[in-house]
Amino acid sequence: MHNGPITPLEEAVSKLAEGRRSPTTGERDAVTLLQRFADTFLRDVNLGVLLIDLQFRLVDISDTACKLLGWSREQVVNHRINELFGAMPKEHHPIKRSLLGGVVATNYAFSWQNGTYRHELLMDSNVVRCEDGQILGAYVLFKDVTNLKSLEEQVQRNDRLAMVGQIAAGTAHEIRNPLTSIKGFLQMFKRTLTERGMNKEVEFADIMLTELNRINELVGEFLLLSKPKDLNIEQLRIEQVMEEIVPIIRNEAVMHNVDVRVVHTVPLPPVVADREMLKQVFLNIAKNGIEAMVDGGHLSIYLKIDESCKCVLVDIHDSGPGIPGFLVDKIFDPFFTTKPNGTGLGLSVCQRIISDMGGGIRVASKGYGTTFTIAIPY
Numbered sequence: 413m414h415n416g417p418i419t420p421l422e423e424a425v426s427k428l429a430e431g432r433r434s435p436t437t438g439e440r441d442a443v444t445l446l447q448r449f450a451d452t453f454l455r456d457v458n459l460g461v462l463l464i465d466l467q468f469r470l471v472d473i474s475d476t477a478c479k480l481l482g483w484s485r486e487q488v489v490n491h492r493i494n495e496l497f498g499a500m501p502k503e504h505h506p507i508k509r510s511l512l513g514g515v516v517a518t519n520y521a522f523s524w525q526n527g528t529y530r531h532e533l534l535m536d537s538n539v540v541r542c543e544d545g546q547i548l549g550a551y552v553l554f555k556d557v558t559n560l561k562s563l564e565e566q567v568q569r570n571d572r573l574a575m576v577g578q579i580a581a582g583t584a585h586e587i588r589n590p591l592t593s594i595k596g597f598l599q600m601f602k603r604t605l606t607e608r609g610m611n612k613e614v615e616f617a618d619i620m621l622t623e624l625n626r627i628n629e630l631v632g633e634f635l636l637l638s639k640p641k642d643l644n645i646e647q648l649r650i651e652q653v654m655e656e657i658v659p660i661i662r663n664e665a666v667m668h669n670v671d672v673r674v675v676h677t678v679p680l681p682p683v684v685a686d687r688e689m690l691k692q693v694f695l696n697i698a699k700n701g702i703e704a705m706v707d708g709g710h711l712s713i714y715l716k717i718d719e720s721c722k723c724v725l726v727d728i729h730d731s732g733p734g735i736p737g738f739l740v741d742k743i744f745d746p747f748f749t750t751k752p753n754g755t756g757l758g759l760s761v762c763q764r765i766i767s768d769m770g771g772g773i774r775v776a777s778k779g780y781g782t783t784f785t786i787a788i789p790y
């Protein structure tokens with residue numbers, strides 16, 4: 413309620429409501445305008461708007477609200493709010509009856525699953541009163557902040573990555589040196605054991621060596637995660653880098669019954685980057701694709717240009733099972749892995765390297781098949 417001067421429109425509406433006299437043309441125009449504004453507003457505004465009456469029924473809803481919540485206007489208008497949330501337990505309903513008692517909400521955050529898409533919403537709600545202060549109903553406004561939320565998560569992820577990087581830098585070398593001498597002595601033992609025909613012990617030594625290699629690999633990935641000190645930046649051609657590693661990828665692919673093809677139709681501009689780091693990225697992502705295709709499949713690598721962002725794009729597509737929607741946000745986290753022997757460091761290393769080059773990595777996975785797109789600025 414405001415206490416300012418009453419506008420001609422307000423005066424007209426209140427007089428007409430009281431039925432004191434028939435409207436003048438000007439008043440009729442004003443009421444039509446107000447009516448049209450309300451309709452246009454609900455249709456066009458980029459906000460979720462719900463209007464609720466005292467019986468806790470939905471009186472009207474904006475198009476954006478329908479789109480975000482996955483409802484159709486005809487299906488929900490005039491229905492009780494509680495019915496609209498179906499089987500969801502009452503305590504989890506984002507809109508509660510207490511709203512009509514004057515409980516005001518500001519920036520109340522809630523998540524809404526619409527099919528496979530999850531919206532993060534921020535809601536305001538309040539009551540609508542008539543002039544004497546009596547409550548007529550309530551309104552709810554909400555905004556989709558999913559993108560803001562993922563931006564926030566990205567910042568947190570980068571912070572975590574930086575921390576892991578620092579720990580890695582401090583410890584990785586210290587671990588690697590003793591590992592090298594343990595490995596050396598173990599190989600010596602193995603030779604002696606072989607000479608003495610101690611087959612069981614030779615087998616154990618082999619297992620120990622395999623495990624040591626695994627630690628070594630892990631530490632290697634740790635080192636990459638920490639800022640590499642000796643970056644070797646040069647002007648290079650992505651197609652050439654790819655040519656150098658395709659044999660390694662094919663080698664890995666053959667073992668998994670996967671065929672590999674590289675498609676590259678337009679000439680690409682040279683980029684300025686570290687050759688070995690780039691190889692590491694392409695190998696890691698191709699390897700993930702191959703590992704995802706447990707029953708074999710196709711790995712396709714496309715080299716393209718995106719002139720709008722001045723980037724060379726490398727698409728690495730696999731015909732594997734895809735990444736479930738609820739995991740997509742996690743795969744770049746250090747140590748996130750779904751593999752029994754995974755380190756979960758591959759993608760975080762890749763992301764680090766590419767973002768250091770001013771590029772980016774995107775992933776698209778729609779139920780079947782996954783494409784990682786690596787953008788490298790030229």
Ligand SMILES: Nc1ncnc2c1ncn2[C@@H]1O[C@H](COP(=O)(O)OP(=O)(O)O)[C@@H](O)[C@H]1O
Pocket residue numbers: 696700701702704730732733734735743744748749750751753754755756757758759760782
């Ligand atoms: N092409 C892909 N298809 C399906 N899942 C993938 C793919 N690439 C990555 N992932 C998922 O991302 C996780 C993290 O990958 P990564 O960081 O390379 O670690 P790791 O390979 O050691 O598990 C994998 O465990 C897997 O669940």
Ligand SMILES: [Mg+2]
Pocket residue numbers: 696699700758759
């Ligand atoms: Mg990996």
